[in-house]
Amino acid sequence: MLRITQLTMALLVLLGSQSALADEVQVAVAANFTAPMPRIAAEFEKDTGHKAILAFGATGKFYAQIKNGAPFQMLLAADDETPAKLEKEGLALAGSRFTYAIGRLVLWSATPGLVDDKGDVLKKGDFSKLALANPKLAPYGAAAVEVLTKLGVLGAVQPKFVQGENIAQTWQFIGTGNADLGFIALSQVSKDGKISSGSAWVVPGHLHTPIRQDAVILNNGKGNPAAEALAKYLKGDKARAIIKAYGYEY
Amino acid sequence: MLESTDLAAVWLTLKLAGVTTSLLLVLGTPIAWWLARTRSWWKGPVGALVALPIVLPPTVIGFYLLVALGPNGPGGQLTQALGLGLLPFTFAGLVVASVFYSLPFVVQPLQNAFEAMGDKPLEAAATLRASPLDAFFSVVLPLARPGYLTATVLGFAHTVGEFGVVLMIGGNIPNETRVVSVQIYDHVEAMEYAQAHGLAAGMVVFSFLVLLVLYTLNPTGRRK
Amino acid sequence: MTGIQARFHLVRSGFSLDVDLELPGRGVTALFGASGSGKTTLLRLIAGLERAPGGQLRVNGDTWQSGGDFLPTHRRPLGYVFQEANLFPHLTVRRNLQFGLKRVAAPTRRVSLDQAIELLGIGHLLERKPDRLSGGERQRVGMARALAVSPRILLMDEPLSALDLARKQEILPYLERLHDELDIPILYVSHAPDEVARLADHIVVMDAGRVVAAGPITDTLARLDLPIRLGEDAGVVLDAVVEERDPAWHLARVAFPGGSVWVRDGGHAVGHHVRVRILARDVSLALTRHSGTSILNTLPAAVAEIADDAHPALALVRLNVGGSPLVARLTRRSAQTLALAPGQLVYAQIKAVALVG
Numbered sequence: 001m002l003r004i005t006q007l008t009m010a011l012l013v014l015l016g017s018q019s020a021l022a023d024e025v026q027v028a029v030a031a032n033f034t035a036p037m038p039r040i041a042a043e044f045e046k047d048t049g050h051k052a053i054l055a056f057g058a059t060g061k062f063y064a065q066i067k068n069g070a071p072f073q074m075l076l077a078a079d080d081e082t083p084a085k086l087e088k089e090g091l092a093l094a095g096s097r098f099t100y101a102i103g104r105l106v107l108w109s110a111t112p113g114l115v116d117d118k119g120d121v122l123k124k125g126d127f128s129k130l131a132l133a134n135p136k137l138a139p140y141g142a143a144a145v146e147v148l149t150k151l152g153v154l155g156a157v158q159p160k161f162v163q164g165e166n167i168a169q170t171w172q173f174i175g176t177g178n179a180d181l182g183f184i185a186l187s188q189v190s191k192d193g194k195i196s197s198g199s200a201w202v203v204p205g206h207l208h209t210p211i212r213q214d215a216v217i218l219n220n221g222k223g224n225p226a227a228e229a230l231a232k233y234l235k236g237d238k239a240r241a242i243i244k245a246y247g248y249e250y
Numbered sequence: 251m252l253e254s255t256d257l258a259a260v261w262l263t264l265k266l267a268g269v270t271t272s273l274l275l276v277l278g279t280p281i282a283w284w285l286a287r288t289r290s291w292w293k294g295p296v297g298a299l300v301a302l303p304i305v306l307p308p309t310v311i312g313f314y315l316l317v318a319l320g321p322n323g324p325g326g327q328l329t330q331a332l333g334l335g336l337l338p339f340t341f342a343g344l345v346v347a348s349v350f351y352s353l354p355f356v357v358q359p360l361q362n363a364f365e366a367m368g369d370k371p372l373e374a375a376a377t378l379r380a381s382p383l384d385a386f387f388s389v390v391l392p393l394a395r396p397g398y399l400t401a402t403v404l405g406f407a408h409t410v411g412e413f414g415v416v417l418m419i420g421g422n423i424p425n426e427t428r429v430v431s432v433q434i435y436d437h438v439e440a441m442e443y444a445q446a447h448g449l450a451a452g453m454v455v456f457s458f459l460v461l462l463v464l465y466t467l468n469p470t471g472r473r474k
Numbered sequence: 475m476t477g478i479q480a481r482f483h484l485v486r487s488g489f490s491l492d493v494d495l496e497l498p499g500r501g502v503t504a505l506f507g508a509s510g511s512g513k514t515t516l517l518r519l520i521a522g523l524e525r526a527p528g529g530q531l532r533v534n535g536d537t538w539q540s541g542g543d544f545l546p547t548h549r550r551p552l553g554y555v556f557q558e559a560n561l562f563p564h565l566t567v568r569r570n571l572q573f574g575l576k577r578v579a580a581p582t583r584r585v586s587l588d589q590a591i592e593l594l595g596i597g598h599l600l601e602r603k604p605d606r607l608s609g610g611e612r613q614r615v616g617m618a619r620a621l622a623v624s625p626r627i628l629l630m631d632e633p634l635s636a637l638d639l640a641r642k643q644e645i646l647p648y649l650e651r652l653h654d655e656l657d658i659p660i661l662y663v664s665h666a667p668d669e670v671a672r673l674a675d676h677i678v679v680m681d682a683g684r685v686v687a688a689g690p691i692t693d694t695l696a697r698l699d700l701p702i703r704l705g706e707d708a709g710v711v712l713d714a715v716v717e718e719r720d721p722a723w724h725l726a727r728v729a730f731p732g733g734s735v736w737v738r739d740g741g742h743a744v745g746h747h748v749r750v751r752i753l754a755r756d757v758s759l760a761l762t763r764h765s766g767t768s769i770l771n772t773l774p775a776a777v778a779e780i781a782d783d784a785h786p787a788l789a790l791v792r793l794n795v796g797g798s799p800l801v802a803r804l805t806r807r808s809a810q811t812l813a814l815a816p817g818q819l820v821y822a823q824i825k826a827v828a829l830v831g
Contacts, residue, residue: 060439129339134422137439162339162421165435172313173421176320178338370560373523376547377554378574379623384548388573392564 030078073221103211131182144183186247282360312418363397501675553625696799709753732796
């Protein structure tokens with residue numbers, strides 16, 4: 001009897017000390033960062049003892065939810081506009097914004113050999129459907145339109161557009177073969193730094209404005225050591241190695 | 251308040267719902283008739299299959315349709331072999347998807363109407379020299395009219411409200427696959443809340459009016 | 475070849491039907507039996523509303539079912555009256571009547587809409603919907619609708635069973651008119667002895683899916699060996715003719731082969747054919763002709779057969795009155811006291827005679 005009480009006491013002390021040292025942070029993460037973020041969070045917890053609780057979704061939806069009182073403490077957006085807007089509207093901590101990753105655009109096809117490594121397929125127009133994320137909503141879609149404009153083929157290929165609501169859906173259009181090719185994020189098709197299937201042209205960064213993905217600490221995260229720790233950790237070497245392996249730059 | 255792209259989406263949505271509902275009434279009638287009358291072992295499996303879209307998330311249906319109707323899927327191979335090309339990202343593709351998606355909302359009211367009718371009117375018609383087909387048009391259809399009204403309204407309204415499936419296989423092409431629900435979603439995502447409200451409020455009012463018509467004109471529906 | 479030859483064998487869970495029947499091609503044939511006896515199933519088999527594979531059915535010389543051949547209901551020239559009328563609720567009475575009529579080729583029409591309307595007295599109901607009709611009116615419309623297809627045989631499935639007594643009384647005269655004015659055979663399913671007594675010329679008694687007796691109604695009802703007991707309704711039905719009328723006492727004498735009885739004057743003219751029903755419980759027996767009794771009708775008769783009744787105290791006695799049968803119910807003690815035996819001459823004292831048509 002006595003031993004059980006002692007054990008319980010010991011457990012309580014242990015648990016208590018754990019929660020005293022480690023904090024939790026609720027993070028809203030852009031859908032395109034679904035693959036690398038759990039790995040970063042795992043390393044983060046191992047190294048700092050803090051816990052990052054992740055929710056994945058569309059940045060626009062997170063914005064609407066945050067505006068309406070969602071309890072997120074930090075946002076890893078798919079763009080740089082949303083965090084800026086949140087900061088301007090007083091929903092995020094001033095000065096907490098930073099770019100955690102820069103997305104790379106890729107023209108990809110599930111069919112091997114269809115996309116050449118210079119993107120000339122766009123000029124030849126030898127395809128019937130070109131998928132891209134809705135440029136109004138998704139930075140990758142907007143970047144794709146920029147690239148097509150710079151290459152001078154926008155007018156020619158626009159009738160072949162099919163738009164996904166986000167890059168995940170755009171990938172589905174291409175992956176299932178319903179669209180011959182399309183613009184998505186390099187992170188979606190790269191594994192260990194290589195294109196895993198089909199054919200692809202990694203679009204040179206000078207053809208479009210950089211797809212900056214910014215993070216920001218939200219008002220709810222004010223004074224939470226875990227939020228500040230995560231912001232710092234994302235800029236560290238360990239996190240950046242993971243981010244790069246998934247096809248992003250920084 | 252509504253832009254021309256919004257109006258185009260509204261028109262496209264009504265066209266899609268109209269075409270889909272008409273097709274569903276034609277297709278749903280024999281299915282509902284068979285389900286209402288058969289004593290076959292297949293009644294259970296077929297009934298469950300028809301009801302699937304009620305329980306499946308629309309995105310699941312949309313994804314499977316995208317795969318099935320794509321160039322490597324069985325549906326896609328069939329449409330290509332028939333010279334119809336591929337259905338995803340076309341209006342015809344949306345119609346096919348909507349027919350599947352709204353099928354239970356048309357079949358079930360019809361099936362209920364046919365079941366409630368029983369054998370008696372058909373027997374009376376047969377003893378009065380009406381062939382089964384004759385009896386169907388002269389007796390069954392008029393007696394099942396409340397069921398048809400319910401089926402039409404539900405099928406139409408459900409197609410108008412459809413979103414997930416269209417999102418998956420539509421490709422958001424203006425005048426072709428960009429329907430109201432997708433347009434609303436885009437407005438919300440783009441933080442264009444004023445336009446989103448305009449369309450969304452329109453949809454709420456539309457849905458309410460449709461149901462109001464259903465409950466006012468359909469006395470049996472009101473009683474049940 | 476007229477008449478109906480029917481042979482059906484049907485097995486369902488908890489029920490089997492096995493009949494091989496020859497029915498007359500004219501008059502009303504009652505299919506009589508308790509519920510579950512198979513009489514309605516037999517009628518539906520004849521209509522083609524049910525199927526018994528391997529059955530045989532010929533009606534008025536036409537084969538309706540034989541081997542693998544099965545004439546679907548809508549091609550059989552029959553009229554069918556349902557238990558609860560079964561009118562089309564979405565059509566007015568007129569449109570209900572026209573439904574069948576307009577599907578019959580003009581050259582084969584023998585009954586006009588006006589005739590059917592007149593025969594059933596429904597001229598004032600034509601623009602109503604069925605839900606605005608009484609039960610009796612609905613049933614009359616149902617009958618007119620069946621007649622309007624100019625059937626060569628009329629099948630009626632307990633057309634009165636859903637009606638109360640008053641409604642039955644309202645319909646029965648119309649049924650009698652059908653009987654008298656149509657020269658087509660009528661098959662009439664019923665479990666009510668009074669309806670059968672009033673309407674039927676022939677009777678088929680069914681029990682547990684089998685035919686236990688069939689024949690002309692007078693002979694068949696007089697049989698004492700029917701396993702189906704009619705109880706209080708046991709008795710005979712006799713066809714008779716009005717012979718004389720006594721206006722002073724409002725009585726009429728109706729004669730049947732072998733005798734005559736006085737009945738309340740029903741207003742029928744002399745020479746009119748009527749039908750009388752004499753229940754077994756209303757007939758008592760005496761060895762000598764009594765005077766000083768209130769009983770009006772006493773007929774000399776010969777004992778034909780004595781049988782036990784359902785109750786051990788009672789016996790049934792079949793009598794022969796100059797060729798017509800009578801059945802008397804008395805206690806077995808009385809039968810023994812009178813030392814009744816077949817061939818014995820007795821006097822049948824008839825307490826009541828019902829004029830049923």
